[in-house]
Amino acid sequence: MKPSTPAELQACTDGSCTVVVTEGTQIPRADGLRAGPFTVTAVGAEGVDLSSVGPGGFTSNLLGQRPDQGGPSTVNELSIAVVSIVGDTAKLRLFPAEQ
Numbered sequence: 001m002k003p004s005t006p007a008e009l010q011a012c013t014d015g016s017c018t019v020v021v022t023e024g025t026q027i028p029r030a031d032g033l034r035a036g037p038f039t040v041t042a043v044g045a046e047g048v049d050l051s052s053v054g055p056g057g058f059t060s061n062l063l064g065q066r067p068d069q070g071g072p073s074t075v076n077e078l079s080i081a082v083v084s085i086v087g088d089t090a091k092l093r094l095f096p097a098e099q
Contacts (some may be wrong), residue, residue, distance in 0.1 A: 003022050009027060012027050035095070038050045061072070062098060072093075072095075080093075
């Protein structure tokens, strides 16, 4: 899998995107869903780790996110699902959380 370009990552600002990430990838804030920005801190066999520091300084960490974990993780109004992991890359789908 080829990592997403900065332009492809920018599409995440509306809270709806599918991107390929590696360690260090920055996913921009989805203002309308009150989530992010996120930094991918690890990708590997153990899963995907993401970290976020919100405008108020609150830190969120999603650790060991995997395709087989039973559903997406949700931060505020944004859901994040790991679609697949191949080596040191992962495909993530971000979308509005169901209300």
